[in-house]
Amino acid sequence: MKAYRDMTREELGIEIEALKKEYKRFQDMDLSLDMSRGKPCREQLDLSMGLMDALNSSADLICEDGTDCRNYGVLTGINEAKVLIGDMMENNPDNIIIYGNSSLNVMYDTVARAFTHGIMGNTPWCKLDKVKWLCPVPGYDRHFGITEYFGIEMIPVPMSENGPDMDMVEKLVSEDEAIKGIWCVPKYSNPQGYSYSDETVRRFARLKPAAKDFRIFWDNAYGIHHLYDDKQDYLIEILAECKRAGNPDMVYKFASTSKITFPGSGIAALATSLNNLEDIMGQMTHQTIGHDKVNQLRHVRFFTDIHGMTEHMKKHADIIRPKFEAVEKIFDENLEGLGIGTWTKPRGGYFISFDALDGCAKAIVNKAKKAGVKMTGAGATWPYGKDPHDSNIRVAPTYPSIEDLKTAATLFTVCVRLVSAEKIFSEMN
Amino acid sequence: MKAYRDMTREELGIEIEALKKEYKRFQDMDLSLDMSRGKPCREQLDLSMGLMDALNSSADLICEDGTDCRNYGVLTGINEAKVLIGDMMENNPDNIIIYGNSSLNVMYDTVARAFTHGIMGNTPWCKLDKVKWLCPVPGYDRHFGITEYFGIEMIPVPMSENGPDMDMVEKLVSEDEAIKGIWCVPKYSNPQGYSYSDETVRRFARLKPAAKDFRIFWDNAYGIHHLYDDKQDYLIEILAECKRAGNPDMVYKFASTSKITFPGSGIAALATSLNNLEDIMGQMTHQTIGHDKVNQLRHVRFFTDIHGMTEHMKKHADIIRPKFEAVEKIFDENLEGLGIGTWTKPRGGYFISFDALDGCAKAIVNKAKKAGVKMTGAGATWPYGKDPHDSNIRVAPTYPSIEDLKTAATLFTVCVRLVSAEKIFSEMN
Numbered sequence: 088m089k090a091y092r093d094m095t096r097e098e099l100g101i102e103i104e105a106l107k108k109e110y111k112r113f114q115d116m117d118l119s120l121d122m123s124r125g126k127p128c129r130e131q132l133d134l135s136m137g138l139m140d141a142l143n144s145s146a147d148l149i150c151e152d153g154t155d156c157r158n159y160g161v162l163t164g165i166n167e168a169k170v171l172i173g174d175m176m177e178n179n180p181d182n183i184i185i186y187g188n189s190s191l192n193v194m195y196d197t198v199a200r201a202f203t204h205g206i207m208g209n210t211p212w213c214k215l216d217k218v219k220w221l222c223p224v225p226g227y228d229r230h231f232g233i234t235e236y237f238g239i240e241m242i243p244v245p246m247s248e249n250g251p252d253m254d255m256v257e258k259l260v261s262e263d264e265a266i267k268g269i270w271c272v273p274k275y276s277n278p279q280g281y282s283y284s285d286e287t288v289r290r291f292a293r294l295k296p297a298a299k300d301f302r303i304f305w306d307n308a309y310g311i312h313h314l315y316d317d318k319q320d321y322l323i324e325i326l327a328e329c330k331r332a333g334n335p336d337m338v339y340k341f342a343s344t345s346k347i348t349f350p351g352s353g354i355a356a357l358a359t360s361l362n363n364l365e366d367i368m369g370q371m372t373h374q375t376i377g378h379d380k381v382n383q384l385r386h387v388r389f390f391t392d393i394h395g396m397t398e399h400m401k402k403h404a405d406i407i408r409p410k411f412e413a414v415e416k417i418f419d420e421n422l423e424g425l426g427i428g429t430w431t432k433p434r435g436g437y438f439i440s441f442d443a444l445d446g447c448a449k450a451i452v453n454k455a456k457k458a459g460v461k462m463t464g465a466g467a468t469w470p471y472g473k474d475p476h477d478s479n480i481r482v483a484p485t486y487p488s489i490e491d492l493k494t495a496a497t498l499f500t501v502c503v504r505l506v507s508a509e510k511i512f513s514e515m516n
Numbered sequence: 517m518k519a520y521r522d523m524t525r526e527e528l529g530i531e532i533e534a535l536k537k538e539y540k541r542f543q544d545m546d547l548s549l550d551m552s553r554g555k556p557c558r559e560q561l562d563l564s565m566g567l568m569d570a571l572n573s574s575a576d577l578i579c580e581d582g583t584d585c586r587n588y589g590v591l592t593g594i595n596e597a598k599v600l601i602g603d604m605m606e607n608n609p610d611n612i613i614i615y616g617n618s619s620l621n622v623m624y625d626t627v628a629r630a631f632t633h634g635i636m637g638n639t640p641w642c643k644l645d646k647v648k649w650l651c652p653v654p655g656y657d658r659h660f661g662i663t664e665y666f667g668i669e670m671i672p673v674p675m676s677e678n679g680p681d682m683d684m685v686e687k688l689v690s691e692d693e694a695i696k697g698i699w700c701v702p703k704y705s706n707p708q709g710y711s712y713s714d715e716t717v718r719r720f721a722r723l724k725p726a727a728k729d730f731r732i733f734w735d736n737a738y739g740i741h742h743l744y745d746d747k748q749d750y751l752i753e754i755l756a757e758c759k760r761a762g763n764p765d766m767v768y769k770f771a772s773t774s775k776i777t778f779p780g781s782g783i784a785a786l787a788t789s790l791n792n793l794e795d796i797m798g799q800m801t802h803q804t805i806g807h808d809k810v811n812q813l814r815h816v817r818f819f820t821d822i823h824g825m826t827e828h829m830k831k832h833a834d835i836i837r838p839k840f841e842a843v844e845k846i847f848d849e850n851l852e853g854l855g856i857g858t859w860t861k862p863r864g865g866y867f868i869s870f871d872a873l874d875g876c877a878k879a880i881v882n883k884a885k886k887a888g889v890k891m892t893g894a895g896a897t898w899p900y901g902k903d904p905h906d907s908n909i910r911v912a913p914t915y916p917s918i919e920d921l922k923t924a925a926t927l928f929t930v931c932v933r934l935v936s937a938e939k940i941f942s943e944m945n
Contacts, residue, residue: 124588132586136573143572144565157561159553159779187616188808195803202632203642203666213632213642229802236802237632350588352810373658373665374624379617379808381781 090426091504091511099512106505110458113498118459120495125277125437126486127346127403134402135348141389148384156380162371163364168354168383174393175311176342177324178358184367187378190343190355194304195233197339197357200370201267201300202237207336207366209300212237212267221259221269223251225440225468225479227277230270230306234470241470242266246276250283253290264297268304274322275309278468278481279440280433282320292328294337305340309436311400312346314408318434326358335360344386346437347396347403354383410484414439414496421500427507430482439482440468447506448477454502460495519855520933520940528941535934539887542927547888549924554706554866555915556775556832563831564777570818577813585809591800592793597783597812603822604740605771606753607787613796616807619772619784623733624662626768626786629799630696630729631666636765636795638729641666641696650688650698652680654869654897654908656706659699659735663899670899671695675705679712682719693726697733703751704738707897707910708869709862711749721757723766734769738865740829741775743837747863755787764789773815775866776825776832783812839913843868843925850929856936859911868911869897876935877906883931889924 091099142148148156150165163169164185173180186193205211212218220234224243234241242259244251250273260266271291273283283291291303305325313319329337336359344353357367390396411433418430418441430441443451448465455462463481466472482499484492520528571577577585579594592598593614602609615622634640641647649663653672663670671688673680679702689695700720702712712720720732734754742748758766765788773782786796819825840862847859847870859870872880877894884891892910895901911928913921 126588129584132584135586139571139575139577140573142568144569146568148568155558155561157564157778157781159555159774161780189804189806192804199628199632203628211642213640229805232802236799345588349586349810351590351806352586352808370665373661375618375621376658377618377780379781379811381778382808382811 088424090424091508092426096512096515099508099515103505103508103512106501106508109501110454110505113458113501116459116494118494118498120459120487120491121461122483122487122492122495122499123461123463124486125346125483127350128406128486128488130406131403131485132349134399134406135389138348138385138389141385142381146388148381150384154380156384159376161377161380162368162375164356164378165380165383167387171387171390171393171396172342172354172356173358175396176307176340176356176358178326178340182326182358182361182364184357184364184371185378185383186355186357188345188351188353188355188382190306190308190341190345191229193341193355193357194230194306197304198233198237200367204370206300206302207362215265217265218267219263219265221251221256221266222470223269223271224470225278225481226270227272227306228463228467228472230304231470234270239267243470244269246279246281248279248281250281250287253287257290257294260294260296260301262297266296267298267300268302271303271305272308273305273325274307274320275312275433275436277308277436278438278479279431280436280438281431282322285323288323288325288328292325292332292334292337294334296337301337303338305338307340307342308346310342311397312403312437313400313435314404314411315434316401316404320434326360330360336362339363347399348386348389352382354386407485410489410492411439413489413493414482414484417493417496417500421497422503425504425507428503437483437485439484441480441482443478443480443503444507444510445476445478447503447510448474448480450506451499451502452480454506455499458498458502460498462499517853519853520937521855525941525944528937528944532934532937532941535930535937538930539883539934542887542930545888545923547923547927549888549916549920550890551912551916551921551924551928552890552892553915554775554912556779557835557915557917559835560832560914561778563828564818567777567814567818570814571810575817577810579813583809585813588805590806590809591797591804593785593807594809594812596816600816600819600822600825601771601783601785604825605736605769605785605787607755607769611755611787611790611793613786613793613800614807614812615784615786617774617780617782617784617811619735619737619770619774620658622770622784622786623659623735626733627662627666629796633799635729635731636791644694646694647696648692648694650680650685650695651899652698652700653899654707654910655699656701656735657892657896657901659733660899663699672899673698675708675710677708677710679710679716682716686719686723689723689725689730691726695725696727696729697731700732700734701737702734702754703736703749704741704862704865706737706865707867707908708860709865709867710860711751714752717752717754717757721754721761721763721766723763725766730766732767734767736769736771737775739771740826741832741866742829742864743833743840744863745830745833749863755789759789765791768792776828777815777818781811783815836914839918839921840868842918842922843911843913846922846925846929850926851932854933854936857932866912866914868913870909870911872907872909872932873936873939874905874907876932876939877903877909879935880928880931881909883935884928887927887931889927891928
């Protein structure tokens with residue numbers, strides 16, 4: 088098809104009328120579909136039902152070191168869980184704390200602790216006039232939600248397919264002592280599915296922050312969440328790279344099994360330097376006696392080891408890969424060449440990022456909603472929910488069935504075309 | 517036996533020599549026993565192994581309202597868990613948030629949130645020059661640990677068998693706006709096993725705090741942890757009483773199943789007014805997507821309802837009641853009438869509180885330790901770990917086997933007698 092901007096006014100008028108009819112057809116279908124959140128679908132959850140059998144009433148709930156998992160104690164997690172998650176995160180078990188069910192909660196706590204008590208002897212952030220944060224955009228709304236809740240000034244940093252704009256990151260971080268952190272989803276990023284290049288990771292590890300308590304919040308949420316067995320992204324391990332670069336304490340690294348077993352019933356973890364661990368444990372010891380060791384053991388028994396987890400992830404990929412490919416095919420067929428949007432084709436993670444013409448995202452999401460398809464709110468991928476271009480839309484293809492997804496994706500493309508055509512048409516006047 | 521203070525110097529000298537021999541006999545036994553923490557014993561943990569079968573891979577993990585417990589969502593807990601825990605806490609399910617595995621963590625978070633964001637629109641505590649807290653003594657060391665960690669000035673309030681000194685509580689709370697909270701273990705208190713009298717609860721509900729953001733931290737840790745079926749303490753429900761008294765928002769109430777099923781793998785909960793809940797949820801929504809719903813459902817399926825839980829608690833009582841009675845018997849036999857100590861005889865909870873002669877607690881605990889019996893550190897029951905009388909010792913009889921416990925309790929009485937006799941003897945000089 089011809090790009091919309093190359094059409095005559097008449098051609099575009101005809102296109103708009105056709106699209107309106109098409110949109111009406113979808114409206115009449117009384118749809119109720121959801122592409123808004125990165126939720127696993129039922130078939131994915133079914134993959135982990137064996138977790139429910141990993142421990143039963145005849146099971147031995149004693150750890151290798153003799154700890155009874157059923158009782159109090161073991162602040163930082165059982166050793167066999169640290170080994171498993173260490174292999175998952177590519178970190179030494181000694182650098183790991185196993186937490187409860189939510190890595191988001193670990194991130195929140197990490198910011199909260201810095202606020203109330205400061206990091207490694209530095210001034211608590213609540214005593215500072217100003218705390219700032221770098222936010223690669225588009226990014227994850229729940230990250231931005233934490234920093235906004237703490238009144239932290241968020242500075243957007245543009246993403247490219249290699250990661251955040253490192254010239255900007257280096258400059259800002261080295262000049263401004265008020266900048267205390269940066270949110271990163273370094274692999275199969277949310278929402279674009281980009282993985283940071285080797286150069287990007289190297290430059291991160293070599294940052295020279297003005298603030299001694301600047302930390303990289305490295306949320307490796309999709310570290311093993313590949314869509315393809317033969318086409319995988321590899322990421323330089325950041326803790327090791329920081330250590331080599333002489334910045335061993337600069338990173339907090341987060342991960343969880345939320346999208347491996349059950350969201351909400353998995354185990355979350357933090358990996359960081361021994362200095363940071365000691366600092367954190369000084370707080371943890373007042374916060375809890377320990378996290379759910381039975382669930383830690385359950386995960387270890389279910390997977391046995393990292394190979395078991397890797398094989399498990401292939402089954403996830405087999406379920407969600409066709410969904411990503413279906414959306415991409417529909418986008419290709421219905422939008423390619425029209426000059427009204429671009430989208431990413433990730434090799435892993437949970438999202439596709441769509442960039443519409445400036446000023447169109449809200450209208451597209453709204454139109455989809457009115458036809459019964461829920462998308463992530465436009466703007467959500469930016470700090471404060473405000474996308475200055477009003478162009479980015481996050482597409483989450485995992486949760487709906489493939490048939491529903493095809494319907495939802497097609498409707499989405501109709502909305503993109505209609506909103507874009509009307510915008511271009513109105514500009515022709 | 518004659519009270520030590522009534523003995524002649526010679527009699528006491530003979531007693532000391534006999535006790536030294538007795539102590540030596542224990543030392544030669546190479547003991548390694550632990551009466552330090554309120555931990556359930558193995559037999560108690562075995563009672564809940566059925567929890568591991570409550571959900572298996574054939575189980576339906578869908579809630580009554582259709583929620584798939586395996587997926588993301590449901591911030592405040594599944595409804596059936598709120599009903600069960602509501603019955604346990606004697607509160608309306610609508611007033612309850614179900615959390616993760618640790619009520620201590622919920623208390624920590626509650627203080628931390630008040631620090632960073634304030635309570636219901638009041639000034640965040642981190643912005644105040646001074647925050648103070650009332651601490652009934654003797655009390656729970658981990659409570660005091662939280663407030664100490666946040667730099668809160670702790671003011672001891674004496675306990676009686678009716679609860680805290682309410683004259684003092686009323687006076688301090690009404691006069692000093694810096695006082696923001698009080699730690700309470702209202703039923704089978706830690707460590708004395710006292711339950712607050714009706715008058716005490718009534719006076720709590722009618723406090724007139726100077727600070728609008730004063731809150732009672734009502735840790736009902738042992739609400740259903742009776743030792744006797746026929747002799748139980750009953751407590752006026754504090755939320756209802758506060759509501760009746762026109763102070764609906766003055767209480768945060770905490771509980772968990774840690775000492776019902778598995779410590780570390782239970783479910784914790786908070787009950788409070790709808791205003792407080794709304795305030796809390798404004799933060800929770802940034803902290804997590806939700807707690808472990810599968811474990812919530814597991815508990816519901818295991819107990820069915822509060823009657824199932826009540827029956828379960830009788831089995832706990834059957835295991836630990838003989839332990840409490842054994843310790844009391846040994847204390848009676850070995851210490852009664854000597855005038856060197858008093859101890860509580862609780863009807864529930866996890867502890868016996870022992871008050872030695874002033875200045876003797878540390879020496880007693882130290883002597884027991886040197887003979888291989890670990891007690892809770894002397895002073896732990898006071899803020900900052902400093903018991904001004906050096907007299908209170910917490911005894912935790914649940915964890916050791918009954919045989920070990922008898923040995924440990926006997927050794928303890930030998931230490932009490934020896935330390936006390938030597939003290940009195942030295943004062944005779």
